[in-house]
Amino acid sequence: MIKDFGLLLIKARKSAGYTQEQASELLDISVRTLAKYEANQIKPTIDKMNDIVEIYGNEYIGYQYLLTFRLGQKLFAPIENKSFSETVLSFIANIKKSNKCIDDLIEIGADGKIDKKEQPKYKQILNTFRLMTKDILILKFCKNKKAEPFNKQSSI
Template sequence: MNKRCENIYKTARKNAGITQEKAAELLYISSRTLSEYENGRLIPSDDIVYQMVELYKAPWLAYQHLRCSSEIGKKFLPDITLTDLARSILKLQKEIKDVENINNDLIEIGCDGIIDDTEKDKWALATKEIDEMAGAALAVIFAR
């Protein structure tokens, strides 16, 4: 698990203002097991993470857990940067503008439904921008 993902469980618990001992008790796991999760030595099961999400009132944790702990999540879920609501909204507005700037290329590529060799670079940029916009939208939903 990468360094950024190792502490998502600890961050969620600390943001909830719950001690490690209390969280372990409420999750019906040992403090040592919770410590292993929080230090990236073990990956909690989806069932445990669901309990953490409920206990910590942190829906973003479910997303980050899937993104960090599964190959499907690593490959297909866009990266999100969690921040305050105002910054998240501004980032989303910026990403929307970036997608608007490539709109003509999207239309041109989409007209024939084929990405030919001359359009591959434009398509790569378009998918990058759309991915960034999707991540920014999710960051707004999960804003703290």
């Protein structure tokens, strides 16, 4: 989970090219409210966060917002700091692993249940797919594919 969500909001706003005054007007909130969001004094509502994502053109900030909640932490994986090329190679390696996983999954699921002896293999399959999902998210949120990963860039 992001430790300083307010700082992330500031970077996203600046990356979108807005001052606090401009952003607050577009978001239909006071400058004071936006300043409180950016200072981590209050959290935007889910509806206001949706507006922020749309106005700033930044889905990554929405993903990180969800990770500020316990439920979001249970459902979504934090995204690691990896370069674009490292992520592409990781994703390709996991795609290659997934071919065997698919065969194993067919074998495990053929009888409609997961036996105790099949559980370790099933967990490995799920882990491979989880790693692929994380790589997909990193690729999705990478703004400049030739540059550093999203969380090393000055813009988000």
